[in-house]
Amino acid sequence: MKQANTQRRQLFSGCSFLQMRMLALCWFAYIFAYLLRMNLSVAIPVIKQSEGYSNTQIGLLTSLFFLTYTIGQLLSGLLGDHLRSKPLLVTGLLLSACCNLGCAFSSGLPMLFACWILNGFAQSMLWGPLIRTLSLWFNARQLERVSFYMALSTITGYACSWGLASFLSERLGWRAAFWLPAVLVLLFAALLLLLFRSTPQRPLPAQEHEPGLAAEAPRSLGDPSPVVPRLSLFAYLGRICFPVLFLMAAAQGLVREGVGVWLPTVLTESGYFPADSLWFVLLVIPLMNLAGVLFVQKLLRRAGQNSGKILFFLYILITAAAALLFFLGGSNVILPLILMVLLLSVTYGTGPIFTSLIPFQLSAYGRVSLTAGLFDFSIYCGAALSGAISGALSDGYSWGTVYLFWLLAAAVGLLAAVAWFFFSKRGTAPGSKPAKAK
Template sequence: MKVDKAKSTQNKVFILCWIAYASAYLCRVNLSVAIPSIQQYFSWSKTSLGLVGSSFFWIYGIGQLINGYLGDRVSGRTFIFIGLMASAITNIIFGFTPIAMGMIILWAINGYFQSMLWGPIIKILTKWFPKEQNTRVSVGISTSMIGGYLLSWSFSYQFLKYASWYWVFIVPGIIVLFYAFVWFFIMKREPYCLIDGLNFNTSIEKELVHKHDEKGLTLSKFIRKNKLWTVAIACIAQGIIKEGISLWGPAFLMEKHHSDTFSSISSILLIPFMNLGGILFSGWLNKKFAYNHKWTIMALFSASILPIFGLLLFVNHSMPVGGLLLGTCSALMYGANTLLLSVIPMDYAKYNKTSTVAGFLNFSCYMGAGISGVLIGAISDYWGWNGILIIWILMAVLGVIMILHSSLSNLAREKVYD
């Protein structure tokens, strides 16, 4: 009975975490659907709108660095409640804002509060589930991103069909504000040890760390000692591709085929479904690689080059083909994202740095995304979309090189300790 109760509690915690992160996407990726309508409504350039998106990415990234560190030291339940509530309120205010600078500032604020979610969620899941389930739990929680995308984009298109752009922000804000309180009153506090019937943390407690004590290292020394800077550069490259598609994918397809929002919806909504496939595929592929996460990540980066070349050659043929190729690239990056930002941080639970590492790598990813947001807008305005595709190819190659360097460094380090 105790085991059944423990597993029931685990499932409840997982579902609450899943809904929390999926609901956050209602107040996050709604901008990408609203961009064409906002541009038409205010007659703004894509460069200006790119700054709105980039402000989110940059502040979100910085917030990940700060809040990832704090997330290992405070209650994840309270931290996530504050993040959801504040993000929801910011979205509601955004819907009433008529000037570009106001939107840039508000979306940056939204980015900070959204950064309070991922690291603490990974920390909570690490405490409630044994290490043997890391890949399964990571893949599972990563599907919340897809659920959030589908809900956000579906709702947003319906709002744009029957109302103006500002409802794309006001209504999701109200929904997420409601769930923030649901989370706070239903979510259980994190256990110091697993509840009776399951040994939650024995896999962490019994795992031996190296003779030197890495728990007391500063963040910068910890990053250097574990060669996390190489993984961080790969995260930047992944962020440029993944979030570039997320922010500009709808506009890319619509401009290439001179279509409006509603005639292109089927091709655009294909992307989140393919992202889900990419996440599930990464779990399967990681198993085939005997859970060697970094070799799996290199394979995903390498494979992403093919659909980008396909976009260079075939995107003008038809919108479904363009959507399929764009979705394939996005799916592969989502697969890499699952391993980079979920599985790898979980490996550092033995140092009590799960949230810190997740925050640092997420910070790196969104620094890349911040560069991507304004860069794509500017290059699209002046040189067209092909220049963006070439940059994505270069970033995929960079990702492979950095993860290979990290993997070889870890092998050398293990030989030293052997």
């Protein structure tokens, strides 16, 4: 235990001031990005009440956002490996801020749709370049810890966005939940223009060659050497068994974003949690999401970063929670709240495996931005399905039907996780050990 604590304290001991500054800028960049995307979830009950929109209309709005987000992830992922990260990042934040300003001053549903759909494309320009930047600024052993900190940025951004949007919607109306975060992000984008650097000017410290660290550095796909021949796109997708990963990530996105978008609405429609008393949920959910990330990180350390084993276990938990929500969710409001918070916690803990850990482990292939973009694309393909279908099912049937939809998605993810587990055992998955020759 003492040795592990010493290693954690020394992890960034050889980092320069510029490296730590870049980590801080990337961390805050994604927090500010969340201010411009999760604000809609909290504002939905107020928007429905003041504007008279239905769950089907709002669900379609969120699905179209995720649709443009997924398409943009492919484009920005491809471009991110060839272009400098700074222009993509600053452009994405500026465009997202302008879209939020458009939502704030929209005069009807068409303008709200247009601005929020474009916001999905703007948001897609952020994660891939951020991950590529970090892969250039930190070496292999450091990136394991960096992925943990970036996972915390999504949770912190989630909490800040929900808290700020809830406060503004209650005090100043739902439009303030869009224009004030946009102003804050415009100021932060100016700071990025001054301080952000896409690549380091000097070579990284050779920490992965220090005694004791090389043996612990995360490996990927048969433990490749630092220099790996560049594969064609289709060969690369086959090498990482992307169809199976796509199903797992899409299931995770469908459940996570489905619960995240509709949880405030479920609670307000229950009558037990009025729109102006969601502070309790806003306090508990980010803490539970943080607990989920910490839980998954601990599992990964114990399993030696074996993604197959951990994802298999996590999807068992997700499917079990979704099954309980479907079969027992109609009894009272407290049990669905507990189960949906549990689903959010586990799915948020699972996300960094896809969006940070595996792309970092595959950095030797020179496609970090593309890999991060592909996983985000997969996650938000599921999210795009979740928004519209969940909204339509809740209007046409009941929330129990929505819970069944989430359960089916979790079951598909579990089946994919079983397949990925067997690939891991054969030494063909990221983070697994190569098979020994007999």
